[in-house]
Amino acid sequence: MNFASMISTTTLEPARQLAKPGAHLIASVRGSLPGPTLLILGGIHGNEPAGVLAADRVLLRIQERSADLRGEVVLLRGNTRALERKVRYVDADLNRQWTADNVRIGESGNGGRPEMSELLEQGELLVALREVVSRARGDVYFVDLHTTSAPGKPFVTVGDTLRNRRFALSFPLTIVLGLEEQINGTLLEYINNLGAITMGFEAGQHEAISSVDHHEALIWNATVATGNFLRDDVAELDDCRSLLKRAGGGRRVVEVRHRHAIRPEDGFQMEPGFRNFQPVRRGQVLAKDRRGKITARETGLILLPLYQKLGDDGFFLGREVKQFWLSLSAVFRKLKVGHYIHLLPGVRRHPLNENFLIINTRIARILPLQIFHLLGFRRRRWIDKHLVVSRRSHDLAGPTKLVL
Numbered sequence: 001m002n003f004a005s006m007i008s009t010t011t012l013e014p015a016r017q018l019a020k021p022g023a024h025l026i027a028s029v030r031g032s033l034p035g036p037t038l039l040i041l042g043g044i045h046g047n048e049p050a051g052v053l054a055a056d057r058v059l060l061r062i063q064e065r066s067a068d069l070r071g072e073v074v075l076l077r078g079n080t081r082a083l084e085r086k087v088r089y090v091d092a093d094l095n096r097q098w099t100a101d102n103v104r105i106g107e108s109g110n111g112g113r114p115e116m117s118e119l120l121e122q123g124e125l126l127v128a129l130r131e132v133v134s135r136a137r138g139d140v141y142f143v144d145l146h147t148t149s150a151p152g153k154p155f156v157t158v159g160d161t162l163r164n165r166r167f168a169l170s171f172p173l174t175i176v177l178g179l180e181e182q183i184n185g186t187l188l189e190y191i192n193n194l195g196a197i198t199m200g201f202e203a204g205q206h207e208a209i210s211s212v213d214h215h216e217a218l219i220w221n222a223t224v225a226t227g228n229f230l231r232d233d234v235a236e237l238d239d240c241r242s243l244l245k246r247a248g249g250g251r252r253v254v255e256v257r258h259r260h261a262i263r264p265e266d267g268f269q270m271e272p273g274f275r276n277f278q279p280v281r282r283g284q285v286l287a288k289d290r291r292g293k294i295t296a297r298e299t300g301l302i303l304l305p306l307y308q309k310l311g312d313d314g315f316f317l318g319r320e321v322k323q324f325w326l327s328l329s330a331v332f333r334k335l336k337v338g339h340y341i342h343l344l345p346g347v348r349r350h351p352l353n354e355n356f357l358i359i360n361t362r363i364a365r366i367l368p369l370q371i372f373h374l375l376g377f378r379r380r381r382w383i384d385k386h387l388v389v390s391r392r393s394h395d396l397a398g399p400t401k402l403v404l
C-alpha cells in the first residue's frame with residue numbers, strides 16, 4: 001500500500017479544535033492482553049500541532065485493533081491553552097519547568113501564582129500522567145512529539161541510558177545523544193529519571209503536512225518497538241519505516257560534543273546557509289558576534305544552527321558515533337565501570353548521588369570527554385566553582401514500579 005493513500009488529513013488546519021483548555025487526554029486504548037504502556041504526547045509546545053493531529057489520525061485504527069493490543073497506548077495533548085491560541089506558550093515554556101522543585105511548587109497551589117497558565121497545565125498534565133502510570137503493569141514508554149521552526153530532516157533525541165538507546169535504535173532515523181542533557185527542566189528528563197524509557201522526536205517544520213506524516217509513521221513504529229503490537233498486527237509498518245528512512249536519511253547515532261551558548265547582548269549571528277547535520281571542518285567560520293568570528297572548534301556536524309531571533313543555543317557541534325563505541329560503552333556500563341571512574345585523577349564521587357561526579361578541572365583537564373560519554377555522564381554543570389557531571393538514572397534496568 002502506498003503510504004500517501006493512507007493519509008486522511010490534507011491540511012494542517014482542520015475544522016475541529018486542537019484543544020480545549022485542560023483536555024489533555026486524547027484517548028487511551030487498553031488491550032486485552034497484559035503488556036507495556038506507551039504514552040505519546042503531542043503539542044507540549046502550542047505552536048507544534050502536528051503531533052496532536054497525528055494522534056487523531058491513528059486513534060481509530062488503534063481502537064479497531066484493541067483485541068491484538070498488549071498493555072495500553074495513551075495519546076495526550078501537551079500545552080492545551082497554548083495549542084488553542086497556536087502559540088509556543090502562554091506565560092512560560094511548559095517544557096522547561098519539570099524539575100522536582102517546580103513540580104512540588106505546582107502541587108502546593110502553584111506557588112501563589114495560579115494565574116500562570118503553564119503551572120496550571122503542568123498540574124493537569126501530571127494528574128493525567130499519574131492516572132495512566134498508576135495502572136501500568138509493565139515497562140512505561142514515553143514519546144514526546146515536536147517540530148522545528150526551520151525545515152529539516154526528522155530525527156530522534158534520547159537521554160543516554162542503555163534502555164533509551166535500545167528503544168531509539170528500533171527507528172530508522174538519526175539518533176542524537178546528549179542534546180537533552182543540554183536543556184534543563186524537560187518533561188522527557190523528568191519522566192526518564194523516574195524510570196520510564198523515553199524518546200523525543202523532531203518531525204520537521206511546524207506547519208508542514210509531512211511533519212504529521214512523520215509523526216504518524218513514528219507512532220506506528222513505536223507501537224511495535226514497545227511490544228504493544230506484533231509486527232503482523234500493524235499493516236502500515238513497512239510503509240511507515242520506509243517513509244521515516246527516506247525522510248531522515250537512515251539510521252545513525254550522533255553525539256553532541258559542544259554547545260555554543262549565547263546571550264542577547266552577544267549580538268550572535270549565524271553565517272547563512274547552514275543546515276542541521278551539515279558537516280563542518282575545524283576552523284570553519286560558523287557565525288559571528290560582537291567579539292568577532294566564531295569558528296568550529298573541531299571537525300564534525302553542526303546541529304540546530306540558530307536562525308530565529310529567540311534562543312540561548314547558537315549551535316551545537318556533534319559527531320557520528322560508530323557502532324564499536326556504542327557496543328563498548330554498553331559493555332562498560334553492564335560491567336559497572338562507572339563505579340570506578342572516581343579513581344581517575346581529579347575525579348571524585350558525589351557523596352549523596354552515585355550518578356554525579358565532581359571534577360577538579362585543573363587536574364582532570366587532560367581527560368578526554370569520551371571517557372565520560374562512554375559511561376553516560378553527559379550533563380555538565382558548574383556548581384560552586386566545581387564542574388559536576390551527571391548521568392541519568394535507570395541506565396540498565398527500570399524501577400520495580402514507576403511512581404510519578
Ligand SMILES: [Zn+2]
Pocket residue numbers: 045048145146147
Ligand atoms: Zn518543541
